[in-house]
Amino acid sequence: AIQMTQSPSSLSASVGDRVTITCRASQGIRNDLGWYQHKPGRAPKLLINAATSLPSGVPSRFSGSGSGTDFTLIISSLQPEDFATYYCLQDYSYPWTFGQGTKVEIK
Amino acid sequence: EVQLVESGGGLVQPGRSLRLSCAASGFNFADSAMHWVRQAPGKGLEWVSCINWNSNSIGYADSVKGRFTISRDNAKNFLYLQMNSLSPEDTALYYCGRWVAGFDQWGQGTLVTVSS
Numbered sequence: 001a002i003q004m005t006q007s008p009s010s011l012s013a014s015v016g017d018r019v020t021i022t023c024r025a026s027q028g029i030r031n032d033l034g035w036y037q038h039k040p041g042r043a044p045k046l047l048i049n050a051a052t053s054l055p056s057g058v059p060s061r062f063s064g065s066g067s068g069t070d071f072t073l074i075i076s077s078l079q080p081e082d083f084a085t086y087y088c089l090q091d092y093s094y095p096w097t098f099g100q101g102t103k104v105e106i107k
Numbered sequence: 108e109v110q111l112v113e114s115g116g117g118l119v120q121p122g123r124s125l126r127l128s129c130a131a132s133g134f135n136f137a138d139s140a141m142h143w144v145r146q147a148p149g150k151g152l153e154w155v156s157c158i159n160w161n162s163n164s165i166g167y168a169d170s171v172k173g174r175f176t177i178s179r180d181n182a183k184n185f186l187y188l189q190m191n192s193l194s195p196e197d198t199a200l201y202y203c204g205r206w207v208a209g210f211d212q213w214g215q216g217t218l219v220t221v222s223s
Binding site for chain 2: 001034036038043044046049050053055085087089091094095096097098099100101
């Protein structure tokens with residue numbers, strides 16, 4: 001199975017900060033990667049698909065980059081509603097695998 | 108309105124079975140790939156299983172392969188997950204999700220607790 005190594009596991013940041021989360025795949029996965037936001041008691045939310053594509057309705061402060069093995073999620077200016085846990089997911093080959101998650105907390 | 112509603116969770120003893128259901132509405136279910144994803148208490152998201160629109164392509168996580176079976180009824184708009192030989196490690200909130208270039212729709216989850 002492809003391993004997805006996500007870092008950091010947690011971070012503290014302030015409103016307005018630029019936040020960067022990375023995900024590394026144990027083998028090349030082209031651009032078959034998505035990013036999800038998950039808040040307690042709620043269903044996860046799709047933020048980025050195909051590594052760089054922003055679905056309709058997702059704020060433009062979220063962006064994704066990368067291909068192959070190294071991927072990045074950037075939140076350009078952190079907002080109060082962005083405090084949550086973020087996951088990457090590879091959909092390149094079965095079994096699909098999530099990263100371990102990055103918890104973004106208020107500094 | 109697109110809706111996914113999971114059911115069938117509950118408390119079950121180790122070694123026993125449980126079948127989860129996911130009722131879909133508001134979209135063309137028969138055209139959609141569907142998945143199960145779970146989250147154990149205090150842990151991250153774990154992809155469990157998927158099934159394509161006509162059940163010709165199915166995948167499982169290594170942790171459930173041979174014990175869980177995914178299926179669907181396109182006439183009734185239902186997705187299922189038959190879970191056998193359950194262990195405490197299967198305790199989790201189970202979500203069903205629709206895949207359209209990403210998980211664009213999720214249910215609210217059904218809780219499975221495996222304990223004696």
